[in-house]
Amino acid sequence: MxxxxxxxxxxxxxxxxxxxxxxxxxxxxxxxxxxxxxxxNEVAVAKIPDSAPLDKVCLLGCGVATGYGAVINTAKVQPGSTCAVFGLGGVGLAAVMGCQAAGASRIIAVDINKDKFPKAKVFGATDFVNPKDHDKPISQVLAEMTNGGVDFSFECVGSVEVMRGALESCIKGWGVSVLTGYNDSQDMSTRCLQLLAGRTWKGSLFGGYKSVESVPKLVWEYMEGKLQLDEFVTLTLPLDRINEAFDLMINREGIRTVLHLSAQ
Ligand SMILES: NC(=O)c1ccc[n+]([C@@H]2O[C@H](COP(=O)([O-])OP(=O)(O)OC[C@H]3O[C@@H](n4cnc5c(N)ncnc54)[C@H](O)[C@@H]3O)[C@@H](O)[C@H]2O)c1
Structure with missing residues (x-):
């Protein structure tokens, strides 16, 4: 931890x-x-089949497992649920994929960059919201779209404002908001009533998975076609161009760049 x-x-x-x-x-x-x-450390090792393509299953070492596991393990999304995913980078798209796998009937994808929406649709998102298109709080926008709020929300940005918005977008009584985004410089906040009204606020590290036993299972799910990974890779680069990959990541361009020892 x-x-x-x-x-x-x-x-x-x-x-x-x-x-x-x-x-x-x-x-x-x-x-x-x-x-x-x-x-x-031995807890960070996972034995996987030689036939597993490392340039794809490497994504299971962090972001994809995080978003997917936040839905499956931490939130335990139920079939027929309404979900909202805030932030459509690698973690958020994996959360969208998890919501679809869990049988959610409505998956609302929220991002301030509308270019992320087509990819979210590939992973199963049904509705798309850009907070910049609205002049009211995102929680109000989602409450109006869903007759009171979503059953589950996932914060995949790392912004305390978005964490609050994701919590307050959940329905009173039973809504669950899971944060995956990381922020070690600011405190989260909300009004007590938001939780007293029956919402639950949870966090998820590495999707609640334990590497040694879980990563090999996720690799098999990919090999059996049950998990999408190829769709996350937007670019591959040789290792000597690693700084270009960092620039893309910092500028939030593309989803994931995979590095090879030499150009393919
Ligand atoms: N919990 C864990 O174990 C774990 C593991 C990996 C990553 N993380 C964290 O998850 C977060 C997401 O990682 P990522 O690689 O997907 O990031 P990313 O930068 O690729 O994606 C973030 C997305 O959020 C969107 N965004 C920015 N501001 C927004 C706003 N106000 N409202 C809605 N969308 C907004 C961006 O446009 C982008 O599409 C990061 O904070 C990262 O540190 C946590």
Missing amino acids: FRPGKRYDVSSDTTSRLKCRGKTLLQYLGTSTFSEYTVV
């Missing part, structure tokens, strides 16, 4: 096992996956 003050750029014993030309290297999130070899 993420813990304040805990370092995530070293091994769990607070040392780094990696060195380059005598200099100690830090390991981003304890993995360092931009290297051919690395040393990780």
Whole structure:
């Protein structure tokens, strides 16, 4: 689990096992996956079949598992539910895919970038809302669309304002809002009544999955055609163009860029 003050750029014993030309290297999130070899904690290892295409199943190492698992494991969306997904990057699109797999009857995709809507439709979104098109709070827009609010909402942006909007878009009585977005600089807030009225606010880390046992199962689901992954890859680049991939990510262009050791 993420813990304040805990370092995530070293091994769990607070040392780094990696060195380059005598200099100690830090390991981003304890993995360092931009290297051919690395040393990780055993809980971060998953054994998968040799036949699994690494340039696709790599997506199960974080974002896709997070969004999908937030729906399946954390929210436990029921068939026939009405859902709203805020933010249509890799995590949000995976949440849309999860809502469809769970049998949601209505999946409202919310993003301030309308270019994200066609891809959300591919994953099963039924309605599309750009908050910029409205001059009232997004919770009011969704309440009017759904006769009171959605059964489940998912925050996949990392904005405390969106977290609040996602919670308040849920229906009173039983609505559940799950946040996946990460923000370590601002506090979340809402009025007490929003929760007293019967809504539940939850968070989901890595979709509630445990890597060792769950990632191989997700890989099999992909291999059996039950999980879409190819659709998330909007570009592949050789490793020596990694900085272009970072620029795309920072500018929120495309969904996921996959890096190869050499150009394909
Ligand atoms: N909980 C976890 O285990 C976990 C794992 C991976 C990523 N994350 C976090 O999930 C979040 C999403 O990751 P991602 O890779 O999908 O990000 P991304 O940047 O690819 O996508 C974010 C999307 O949100 C949209 N957006 C921005 N402001 C918005 C607003 N006000 N209303 C609606 N949509 C808005 C953007 O247009 C974009 O489409 C990040 O905060 C990331 O750190 C959490």
